[in-house]
Amino acid sequence: MRTRALRSLRVKLLLVDLLTTLAALTVALGAMVAYDLRAYHRNWINDMTTQAQLLGSTVAPALSFDDPALATENLSFLRSRAKVRAAAVYNARGGLFATWSSEHWNRAFPSLPGEEGAHVEGRNLVVFKRIIEHGEILGTVYLCADYELYSRVADYSVIALLVALAAMLVAFLTSSRLQQIVSDPVLAIRKVAREVIDTRDYSRRARKASDDEVGELVEAFNAMLTEIERRTGELEASNRRLATEIQERTRSEEEIARLNQELESRVRTRTAELESANRELEAFCSSVSHDLRAPLRAVDGFSQVLEQEYAAALPQEARRYLARIRGGTLRMAHLIEDLLNLSRVSRVTLERRQVDLATIATEVVDELRGGEPHRVVDISIWDGMMGYGDPRLLRAALENLISNAWKFTSRTEQARIEIGVLRDNAQTTYFVRDNGAGFDMAHCDKLFGAFQRLHSVREFPGTGVGLATVRRIVERHGGRIWADARVGKGAVFFFTLAVADGDSASDAAQGPVKSVA
Amino acid sequence: MAALRLLIASLLSVLLAGIWQSGLAVEDLTEAEYRIKAAFLYKFGDYVQWPQSAFASPSGTFQIGVIGADTLADQLEQIVAGHTMADHPVIVRKLKAGEALNGLHLVFIGRSQGAKLTPLLDTLRGRPVLTVTESDSDTAGVINFVVVDDKVRFDVLLPTAEEDSLKISARLLTVARRVIKGGS
Numbered sequence: 003m004r005t006r007a008l009r010s011l012r013v014k015l016l017l018v019d020l021l022t023t024l025a026a027l028t029v030a031l032g033a034m035v036a037y038d039l040r041a042y043h044r045n046w047i048n049d050m051t052t053q054a055q056l057l058g059s060t061v062a063p064a065l066s067f068d069d070p071a072l073a074t075e076n077l078s079f080l081r082s083r084a085k086v087r088a089a090a091v092y093n094a095r096g097g098l099f100a101t102w103s104s105e106h107w108n109r110a111f112p113s114l115p116g117e118e119g120a121h122v123e124g125r126n127l128v129v130f131k132r133i134i135e136h137g138e139i140l141g142t143v144y145l146c147a148d149y150e151l152y153s154r155v156a157d158y159s160v161i162a163l164l165v166a167l168a169a170m171l172v173a174f175l176t177s178s179r180l181q182q183i184v185s186d187p188v189l190a191i192r193k194v195a196r197e198v199i200d201t202r203d204y205s206r207r208a209r210k211a212s213d214d215e216v217g218e219l220v221e222a223f224n225a226m227l228t229e230i231e232r233r234t235g236e237l238e239a240s241n242r243r244l245a246t247e248i249q250e251r252t253r254s255e256e257e258i259a260r261l262n263q264e265l266e267s268r269v270r271t272r273t274a275e276l277e278s279a280n281r282e283l284e285a286f287c288s289s290v291s292h293d294l295r296a297p298l299r300a301v302d303g304f305s306q307v308l309e310q311e312y313a314a315a316l317p318q319e320a321r322r323y324l325a326r327i328r329g330g331t332l333r334m335a336h337l338i339e340d341l342l343n344l345s346r347v348s349r350v351t352l353e354r355r356q357v358d359l360a361t362i363a364t365e366v367v368d369e370l371r372g373g374e375p376h377r378v379v380d381i382s383i384w385d386g387m388m389g390y391g392d393p394r395l396l397r398a399a400l401e402n403l404i405s406n407a408w409k410f411t412s413r414t415e416q417a418r419i420e421i422g423v424l425r426d427n428a429q430t431t432y433f434v435r436d437n438g439a440g441f442d443m444a445h446c447d448k449l450f451g452a453f454q455r456l457h458s459v460r461e462f463p464g465t466g467v468g469l470a471t472v473r474r475i476v477e478r479h480g481g482r483i484w485a486d487a488r489v490g491k492g493a494v495f496f497f498t499l500a501v502a503d504g505d506s507a508s509d510a511a512q513g514p515v516k517s518v519a
Numbered sequence: 520m521a522a523l524r525l526l527i528a529s530l531l532s533v534l535l536a537g538i539w540q541s542g543l544a545v546e547d548l549t550e551a552e553y554r555i556k557a558a559f560l561y562k563f564g565d566y567v568q569w570p571q572s573a574f575a576s577p578s579g580t581f582q583i584g585v586i587g588a589d590t591l592a593d594q595l596e597q598i599v600a601g602h603t604m605a606d607h608p609v610i611v612r613k614l615k616a617g618e619a620l621n622g623l624h625l626v627f628i629g630r631s632q633g634a635k636l637t638p639l640l641d642t643l644r645g646r647p648v649l650t651v652t653e654s655d656s657d658t659a660g661v662i663n664f665v666v667v668d669d670k671v672r673f674d675v676l677l678p679t680a681e682e683d684s685l686k687i688s689a690r691l692l693t694v695a696r697r698v699i700k701g702g703s
Contacts, residue, residue: 060690062690063566063688063690063691063693063694064693064694066559066562066565066694067559067562067672067673067694068555068670068671069672069694072693072694135565136565
């Protein structure tokens with residue numbers, strides 16, 4: 003490829019030179035030959051016409067004085083003119099007067115003289131010239147000479163061919179040397195360009211050898227290389243920067259990932275630790291509760307025995323102390339019971355199903371009425387409150403909420419408790435409302451914590467664990483619990499449950515139905 | 520055709536010369552011969568140059584005198600009619616021996632003059648007059664007709680021409696049978 007391209011440019015230059023030479027030669031030779039042939043034609047006609055005229059003048063006396071021999075003698079001088087083949091003289095009446103011809107002339111003389119003038123007949127030039135002396139036509143001269151235009155054309159063709167060959171040879175020799183002046187710088191540029199492409203070494207430069215266009219090309223090429231070199235350098239620097247940035251970014255991402263992983267594992271560890279701690283705490287709580295029961299039962303049992311068996315023997319004051327001991331043990335038993343419940347709520351496995359909360363609420367209310375039959379409370383339970391959850395835990399939650407309402411309405415005239423459900427688009431919210439003591443909303447954040455009480459035990463008895471238990475139950479069902487209250491005006495507790503697929507809780511709840519007066 | 524007729528005429532003239540002075544054949548012979556000679560006479564005008572003094576004026580006439588050859592004179596008159604000689608209008612005069620020869624430029628003396636030829640020539644010598652005779656002598660007129668091989672030819676006597684201030688064209692000399700030069 004290299005040598006072919008190398009040869010290509012040179013061959014093209016050479017061809018251009020040779021073709022130019024050939025064209026110039028063709029035009030020049032053609033013009034010369036055409037001019038020469040034209041000149042030959044004219045000169046030869048002029049020459050022969052003059053010859054005829056001279057001849058006429060010479061033979062005029064012979065014609066005038068009727069001397070054919072003299073005329074023939076005159077004509078025979080044409081021997082010295084090699085190109086003249088034949089000549090004749092006609093007298094005034096058109097008769098052949100005298101003739102002469104060279105040895106190789108085999109044509110016949112025209113029987114009558116033709117029109118005056120010269121004309122070409124094939125390879126002969128024929129001239130007729132009138133002989134006029136003192137205004138009288140004495141006769142006509144006939145001349146027949148070689149007309150060598152065609153052989154001259156042939157000769158010139160051979161000469162032109164030879165000249166052209168010689169000129170082309172000279173042009174080839176000079177051109178093949180001279181074209182290097184043009185082609186070498188170009189080929190040098192090409193070589194550098196090829197090396198730049200092959201090696202990607204943009205620091206190479208072509209050598210400027212001349213001040214012509216090729217020199218300008220070299221300068222432009224070098225300027226281009228400089229520009230490319232500069233840009234390549236910039237690009238590489240930019241690439242290096244980018245690579246560094248990417249590396250750093252990757253490193254920091256890895257760091258973040260590592261930290262995240264560490265964090266997660268720490269969270270896992272902590273969670274596990276917390277769970278373990280919780281379990282231990284609950285286990286502790288449970289075992290403590292169980293373990294506390296036995297001595298408590300002993301205290302209660304022996305106090306009871308003391309009260310029943312030795313009541314008579316004890317002074318009044320001792321009996322009162324015994325009663326207080328028994329009250330304390332009872333409260334403690336309740337507390338332990340609630341703590342066990344709370345702990346159980348956290349540990350048991352949920353067994354969810356559709357539960358009719360209205361039925362549960364009715365049962366709870368019935369139990370409460372059974373416990374305090376003298377209380378008159380207006381309790382309304384909405385019909386068809388279906389919920390999806392564990393029946394035992396939901397009963398525990400409702401027990402807590404309804405018994406709270408029952409408890410905090412104990413000092414209210416015309417006590418009223420309502421258990422119902424509110425529905426908006428997707429959310430079903432259950433509520434338990436009373437018109438009891440209520441509480442200050444400023445303390446509502448403490449409401450659902452264990453052992454948090456807003457009222458004194460003396461005002462309303464309780465352990466302070468109930469609402470914590472309810473919250474734990476609701477949260478285990480994926481729901482939420484909150485409250486609204488005003489002191490002396492009552493309280494409302496709202497809670498939601500996670501909705502099960504195909505929940506039909508809304509089926510029958512149409513409005514409040516007073517079940518018991 | 521002319522040559523053939525001339526040939527026949529010449530043969531007849533040779534056979535009958537001196538025997539019959541008159542007769543149709545002789546008459547024909549003379550007429551043909553004189554027609555040629557008359558033509559020659561006219562054409563001599565193209566090859567001979569007369570001195571300027573020979574003519575009275577540039578528009579003067581060229582006078583030809585014919586002595587002892589009326590036939591020729593008649594022929595010549597026909598030939599020169601409407602033509603010029605040496606750029607002058609031509610007049611042909613039939614002369615007899617003894618008549619004045621003034622104003623002539625060309626004089627033809629027929630062979631009928633015989634012995635009178637020499638005195639006539641003497642009279643004309645030294646004047647710019649082209650004398651033409653039918654004598655074979657080397658001392659006759661400037662131009663002398665001869666018949667050779669049945670053809671009319673002529674001799675030119677250059678000394679005489681020179682004496683008469685006449686310039687004879689070299690081209691005429693090429694056609695002449697003999698050219699007699701000075702000193703010979």
